[in-house]
Amino acid sequence: MPSRRTVLAATAGVTAALTVGAAAPVNDRDPSTLLSRMTLEEKVGQVFVSRVYGHSATAPDPADADANLAELGVRTAAELLARYRLGGIIYFTWAHNTRAPRQLADLSNGIQRASLQQPRGLPVLISTDQEHGAVCRVGRPAALFPGAMAIGAGERGREALRQKGGGRRAGGSRADARMLGRLAGGELRAMGIRQNYSPVADVNVDPANPVIGVRSFGADPDAVAALVAAEIEGYRAAGVAATAKHFPGHGDTAVDSHTGFPVITHTREVWETLDAVPFRAAIAAGVDSLMTAHILVPSLDASGDPATLSRTVVTGILREELGYDGVVVTDALDMAGVRTKYGDDRVPVLALRAGVDQLLNPPKLDVAFHAVLKAVQDGELTEKRLDESVLRILRLKARLGLFDEPYVSPAEVGRTVGAPAHLAAADRIAERTTTLLVDEGPVLPLSPRTHPRVLVAGADPASPTGTTGPPTAVLAAALTALGFWATALSTGTDPTPETITRAVTAAGAADAVVVATYNVTADGAQRTLVEQLVTTGRPVVGLAIRNPYDVAQLPSVKAYLAAYSWTDVELRAAARVIAGAVAPRGKLPVPVRRADDPTQVLYPIGHGLTYWA
Template sequence: MHNEPTFEQSIGQHLVTGLQGVSLDGQFIDLVRNHKIGNVILFSRNIVDKHQLKALCAEIHDLIVQETGFPPLITIDEEGGMVSRLGPDATHLPGAMAIGATADQGNAYTIGRISATELRALGIQCNLAPSLDVNSNRLNPVIGVRAYSDNPETVASFGTAMVRGLTDGNILSVVKHFPGHGDTDVDSHTGLPVIEKSKEELLACELVPFKAAIEAGVPAIMTSHILFPGIEGEPVPATMSRTIVTDLLRGEMAFDGLVFSDCLEMSAIKDHYGTSRAAVEAIRAGVDLVFVSHTYNLVAEAASAIAESIRNGYIDSDEHAVSVERITKAKIRFDAHSEESLDMVGSEEHRTIAKAIMARSVCIGNMPTESLPDLGDQPLFLGCRPFHTTLASNGESETPPFPDWMASQLGGKALVTPDDPTNEEIIALMEETRGATCIVIGTYNGHIRQGQLALANAMAGTGLPTIVCALRNPYDLVYLAENIYSFAVFEYSTLAFEAIRCILTQERTATGVLPVHW
């Protein structure tokens, strides 16, 4: 049995904080003790290996139970693909668009179950995934391959399948970013996006996957930091909008689960409203849990501001009590403190399944002839290193550069190129084609940094067989010359590189179906 939380403990239930290192530091411990913070988000910065991570989660669990009387929600962004925090000990899982490209919703369920098994074993019970955004804007800098498709029904079917997989594995799945982040060309980590759509337009597209998830029993939804002037007359983003959170999500859409905010330290919030004010307004709007993920003093300020707003009646005390009860019930249901073995974390069984699903995701963009050209004995591999398209992506990548990895497997020459080469750099790179038998280029959101596409098209002009592999958003393929052989593989990882290798050596053919349209 759990006792009723004290007033201070009830405030802390609303807050999710990060920690700075790979162990509990004094400031974090003081923060939890002084403000009864009830929940944590983990990032790559907190993880060394699976043994350290499991021990860290156990320490977090014990500290928060001691101080708040309830287990914590230990959360993580483990979407798979380009948003993965767990590191090489865990199974690297394909991301949403790669799964969507397999055209098999069963793969989404399977990925959800694998993710759940590994997270539970580590002591994590809340996955901030999947994204239910409909990526209808190809210039979207933050979603892209994190979405299953640009078709709302496809997103709905694949997203709900992954939610079922996570839930069946006893993981609290938090779908995002309500009411939709797919039709923006601004990243809310760095700016304040606006979506100028009416409610009717949102109901026909962005809200379709969320409606399906609610009907399927999704336990939690995360809000976005986006202005929707078509449904909210005040200049506040969805996270701070009672019209959107309470009237639309809880009222019209009948959602009775947990509502999380996205991080209140993102520029869309911090620069325009301030973190502590936003925390108060989010709770007042109907959000249950707010993320203040990086800065301890901002967490403390948010806790104090929420407490004062409840005391003075700005936040309704009855609504606060209902929200806290909703949070604590979910914590008891999904409590992950266990002695489960780590054997399945990064197991051969899981890695084999992930590899097979990734292999089925590769899509043909263009085939000028009936079959791929032979690489010959001197293939030339080119491509840039991955760069931060969004702060949501992984940190400093441990993945080797695409050209280096491919040359190590297939021989030939490797050249790591700039991520947006100039005309002068392209001319210099053209000199490197002498003696090459085939050119293979990996692009990484070249539709945004178009020097990559200029390089690919210039290489195709040499007369040498040229193959392009889109290693993130598939929209790169739109801008390529007609004589280029092209594929989409949706992520920059050795898992994806291996799938490409099998295509280039004609060990298998590309069977994926592009889940976006142009």
């Protein structure tokens, strides 16, 4: 990283802020010394991490300024920091924070400048959710890597190709997970983002899980633990705080905590051998922060409170039993799972009493801030307890070097974000993750000589940040680049009879069909679409672009692949596998159960076919 003096010279407009930040004696950056000089209001501000609208800290677009005024009572990020002395800011795409890498760097520098210019100004811990795969906040031209379940499917070594049909235990590549953390972390750091809410440490054992699914590395707790630890090691090497989530484990529920209150029925014994395993590994790897889940686990705490608000879970289990003394951050406090039992004024107080340190994105910041302030003034929450959290936060900022290097260099953004070597690494990793589940005939690989005209049909869900277009269009473009004449026909996740008829007609004029599926159900229109495409007699290649469980609903398809997401990097890799440019190397990190009898496993963990490219 550039020196403080280099940043002073290179970053226009931050001279005054750097002078303020550099003026304090070195011992004033000691967390304990800083804490001893803070007012109560400043301490309360440090435990909050808030959203803020706009691409600039001081000059957001008028609509963003209005949104800030309506939700936060201020117009700009600078005003927000001046009013509440916040410890953290979280970036969202929907808050219009993430337009471009250099803009992000300028926004981060503006946020730091606004905070450091305050009396006893402190640097801000800027965070985001950059899980890769289905959940990304920073898009192109940043390097976007395969998501967690794809990494869990990844090839662990060249020995995997020696046997057609597999022959190895699944588990993913620790080297790839570590590389993802190191390269992606370096890009985040260059843009001023120093805390990433990743990796997901949940063990996804419920195929119907609506909120985790492909965000998890898989269903084997030991494999998940190894990959979680490796990714944390990568982020730590990059100087970014990784965050293992969602403690105590969100992988076995059919309820989304954004919209409901999930209940996990695992016994304490099951929790110890399943859910707890990756979190123990994360702690052993030195994870800087852990995120709590808004879920109820009666075997851990029978009070009926969500884990985020449970002193038994946060202090008793996480801190005392598992020995974790790092920063604990809540999942977003605007989610339904934490608001079903208590009001927005009580939730932040109860979370701090439980042992949490950072309060993430409260829906009403002013209400939450003053509720915590009053709780301390009234004695419900002791100042000693608050000091414990503030000290952890300050120590994390110190470990990340924020007291010495709060600003980022625009030149570093250009050198680091979306570097050709990073993009190439993402492509190589993706090629090791695409999983061939079925290939009867065989159907694959397709060749431009024998199947020159390819119809790419299927689901086009809302694209994750940074994709170049709908999945069918991205796939068609990738196949065309490989020598096919490929055309795209978006049929959506719930195709109408008219759309299905149009797809079947188009298939009749093609030599082969690639159909993208997205969470197929037994009675859904996607299944009808695929079955009717099969009746055309054209070779049909199915590609699950989210959960790999789709294959169980479509036994008539003779060739089926799993990409685990619909981002460009995974779709391009799938196209190369379909064309035989690379061999499929992925192995299922979750079991796929029979659709007609879920007690029976159709394809076990570790299943995955291959052929020589």
